[in-house]
Amino acid sequence: MAYSSALFSHNVSFTTTQFSNPNPKSYKLNNRRTLTVSALGADTFDGTTLAVIGGGSVAAIAAAISLADPEKRRQLQAEEVGGGDKEVVREYFTNDGFQRWKKIYGDTDDVNKVQLDIRIGHAKTVENVMKMLTDEGSLRGVTVCDAGCGTGLLSIPLAKEGAIVSASDISSSMVSEAQKKATGELQGKDDLQMPKFEVSDLESLNGKYDTVVCLDVLIHYPQNKADGMIAHLASLAENRLILSFAPKTLYYDLLKRIGELFPGPSKATRAYLHSEADIERALQKVGWKIRKRGLTTTQFYFSRIVEAVPA
Numbered sequence: 001m002a003y004s005s006a007l008f009s010h011n012v013s014f015t016t017t018q019f020s021n022p023n024p025k026s027y028k029l030n031n032r033r034t035l036t037v038s039a040l041g042a043d044t045f046d047g048t049t050l051a052v053i054g055g056g057s058v059a060a061i062a063a064a065i066s067l068a069d070p071e072k073r074r075q076l077q078a079e080e081v082g083g084g085d086k087e088v089v090r091e092y093f094t095n096d097g098f099q100r101w102k103k104i105y106g107d108t109d110d111v112n113k114v115q116l117d118i119r120i121g122h123a124k125t126v127e128n129v130m131k132m133l134t135d136e137g138s139l140r141g142v143t144v145c146d147a148g149c150g151t152g153l154l155s156i157p158l159a160k161e162g163a164i165v166s167a168s169d170i171s172s173s174m175v176s177e178a179q180k181k182a183t184g185e186l187q188g189k190d191d192l193q194m195p196k197f198e199v200s201d202l203e204s205l206n207g208k209y210d211t212v213v214c215l216d217v218l219i220h221y222p223q224n225k226a227d228g229m230i231a232h233l234a235s236l237a238e239n240r241l242i243l244s245f246a247p248k249t250l251y252y253d254l255l256k257r258i259g260e261l262f263p264g265p266s267k268a269t270r271a272y273l274h275s276e277a278d279i280e281r282a283l284q285k286v287g288w289k290i291r292k293r294g295l296t297t298t299q300f301y302f303s304r305i306v307e308a309v310p311a
Helices: 058-065 070-081 085-094 096-105 113-134 155-160 172-186 223-236 250-259 276-285
Strands: 002-007 014-018 025-027 036-039 049-054 143-147 164-169 196-199 209-214 237-245 288-297 302-310
Touching: 085 096, 085 172, 096 113, 096 172, 113 155, 113 209, 113 237, 113 288, 113 302, 143 155, 155 164, 155 172, 164 172, 172 196, 209 223, 223 237, 223 276, 237 276, 276 288, 276 302
Parallel strands: 002 049, 014 036, 143 164, 143 209, 164 196, 209 237
Antiparallel strands: 014 025, 237 302, 288 302
């Protein structure tokens, strides 16, 4: 989950500056306190790359939010692809969004500061999760379901540790890229098993695994649906369930709304934040408890990680 940052300042007017637009828009808010917000351009922000804004007055923020109608934009996106959130996510990460996130998750130098920071942050999340898993012992022969595998950034390290990995993603483009990467890194290593990749949404996953991992996917589920999804993922896991999610606090929730003012030119997905208490409650309802907790933060990225086991 990625977040980008801009700073408020006490100037005369509220100015939104997109670097791709040399003529910034200015809005007079009040004569007591005002804001300046700088966005890093249309190719930097979308609905899953949220602006992180610090400081400023509540009145000014409310005025800024009133200038946009993100809910209307979301409705239009859903109508265009003939469905709701899931269809929007599938369409986005298979087409325009895939090219964007392939670049972020890859190793190309053609990324801006925010995208590079997101790459580093996500890599730290993968590193933290791998440590959670290997702290319990060897992964050789352990069955792992990587639910929402993206381009294979977790699946491949798991396979390198000897795990038997079943990986899936709602995006066929992501799955193809993950297979390509896995082949390049694992082919010819006879002592390792290639991950089994498939195109699937989370709801359609089945089977039983020692461990189920779902990283940065719950951001696409509102809490009422996240509860059901957590229950479903827990039903697939025998010993461990690891989740990462964008934490919901008053501060981050406000910043997410500000970020919706800068959706970028490509179709973006709706982003949902989750409180750790809600995630823990959902786990407890199906007989699981949190054993370990972690947090990954960089300048533009933050993700809460929990490892749950049967209670």
